[in-house]
Amino acid sequence: MNLNMLASRRNDVAVPPHVHPVVRLNRIVRVVGCPMAAVVVASVRWDEPTPAWIWLALFAYAFVWPQAAYWLSRISADQKRAAHFCLIFDCACFGATGQLVSYRPVPTVVLSTGILTAVTGVGGLPLFVAGLTVLSVVYLAGSFAADWQAASQTTLLTIVLSLAVAFLFQLLLAFQAFRQARELIQRRRQIEEQSAQIGAQNEALEHAMRRAEEARSAMEAANLAKSRFLANMSHELRTPLNAIIGYTELILDATYGEVPERVRGTLQRVERSGRNLLGLINEVLDLSKIEAGQLKLNVAPFALPDTVNAAVSSLESLAREKGLKLSTATPPGLPQAIGDERRITQVVVNLVGNAIKFTDAGEVDVRVTLEADQFAITVRDTGPGVAPEHRTRIFEEFQQADTSTTRPKGGSGLGLAIAKRIAELHGGTLTLLESEVGRGSTFGFTIPRAGPPGVTTAAATPATEAPTT
């Protein structure tokens, strides 16, 4: 038995894993069972005249067939089916032994129960029925050919051998059954361990996902809280500002009586400062609106050249004060653009305003063009230019190219970031096209000719400051 165990172990190692377990089991059973059956038959034939080919067949069955059956099964496409066919062939061979042992009861019973036990062990009831049928047919055919010459005498040697074979064979099958049961238990334990591991991994994964989800919602909540805070702050800032700007205007309009010329100039400074402050507050609010996803475009068709000209002319006095040449070029016959005119004005005012603000001498040139499927507005200045290392930073919030210039040039540093977001909301771009330190910069602002993505002209509502119902 130890040998069998060793054999099976060796097989486990030597045979590639794709050998069907039934094929492996059959080999072990045959390697032990076939020689034992041959020995029983030989013990009977020893005293009787036996042709040489029968001895040869017995030898072949005992020692060649176990290997041949194994290889035949292994190379077959359907290993299990091939193994079953080999077992049926075994049944036929065992049937033939009936005549060879002259139907002596003891070896006949031992051999037939042996083969049927093996067959049933491998293939269950269907294979048992098939095996029994084949075995019986061959027995009967042999018996007819031998004219029912059943010998009555059985030598003691044959009886002892038969019983020994029966005992050993049953033992072999019992050990195989034990081995399979143990393997089964081990496999089940492995599966249980694996599923426990998988369970633990799943739990860890779920935990990680939950944490990621929590982090995400915390971030969203924080973002929402920030936007709400900014919006509320904006409201709180606007309320007193409303009073400052409003009263200044009322006084200037002589609501409370004539205003002396000296006081008028001072009041105009108050009003201008108030409006500057309002501009900054508006930028903060715009950014918070954009971040909260609450900035909705009021999309409608409009004449882009008119919008650009109006935006530029609102800055003309500023350019004149600095002695800059401010020019615009808009080709005639441009089709209507589609977008939020107020927001596009905001972008143009920001770009041109920046150009004027940062340029101390020379010119600011604004051009509108239609290139294929997009409108492009380019603003070129002869200002200080933007150093390569600052080119991405200028589009970020609260950044100006050179922080040392923040104070003299003023501004919140939000304008360009907001302008870029507005361009992107329109499905366009805002980029620094080219810049050379000391020579100037060119900014490019594009919007798609077809309007913002997801908005059709038909659905576009005209921009109205005062909705009426």
Added chain:
Amino acid sequence: MTKRILVVDDNEDNRQILIDLFSGAGYEVIEAHTGLDAVMIATREVPDLVLMDIQLPGIDGYEATRRIKAQAALARTPVIAVTSYALAGDDRKAADAGCDHYVSKPFSPRALLAKVRTILDGAPPPAA
């Protein structure tokens, strides 16, 4: 006959600007400090126009407008919403509540007066 304007605002400074503005322009001005006051005074006085601040203690300007507009005598009274949030959807909410017009703070008194004149007199204001 002098037209009457109801000014609703919880902030005294802002209320005073509107009172000064419209009184100076020759309108009669009545005032309310809260949304509920506004509904009560509007019902009693039946003004020709309402300037409604949106951020009010208690019921907000939208709700007050809804209650004012629900009355047959006031259904056609123009209401101008004044808001300082200026968030997306504010104009929409104002329209949904029944506000006829919408201005965001800070407003220019000059522009607001022009707007009110257009609404009340149906004619552009005389050039100032």
